[in-house]
Amino acid sequence: MRDIIIMISSTIGVLFIFSTSLAMLRKPDVYLRISVTSKASTLGVGLILLATAIFFNEYSVTTRVIAVILFVFLTVPIGSHMLARAAYFTKTPIWGGTKIDDLAGQYDPETHELHSENRNSSIKPEKTDKAS
């Protein structure tokens, strides 16, 4: 019974990891890739580590697994948000099929502050072709 639970949990986690890495190759844009990685891969890592905790069934292993899961769940969204912000400042091109870009022209290029009113005068990444 415990083996079946471990198999199911690790299989779902591995499928999440595989779909994330497939999306890394297929998505047309940096921002879409960062979004996919920060969402799906945390769930995959959490499920595989949960399988490890069920397999060993000890207090020492379970505390380590909970520490890793908490750390990954806290830090991956922060890191990917920082990276997306840096990519926006370096004017990485946006995918041509993007409909709405709320940040366009709202960041101050000198002080890197975000304005809430309609400014539309500063950093604005270019759009690439829809095909690539």
Next chain:
Amino acid sequence: MSLQEYFHFIIIPILGLSVILVFIRFVKGPSLADRVIALDMLILISICIIAVYSIMFNQSTFLDIAMLFALIAFLSTTAYAFYLEKRERK
């Protein structure tokens, strides 16, 4: 099919395939942010591989290295983002 055989023949090949897919993006990636996020993803997959190996060989000490890798992944992503922004500001 025992647990060890299942992990050996199904889980590890899928993880290896996803490492190859992410590595293609790491080599190809047009911008620097692409390469940084691919590196972050590689470290996350390696955490999974370490967890699977610790089940296969019944050794719980491997998980310490997984904890260390989670730390290094956050540190490297944050440092790269910081210096990417800094380089633009100059």
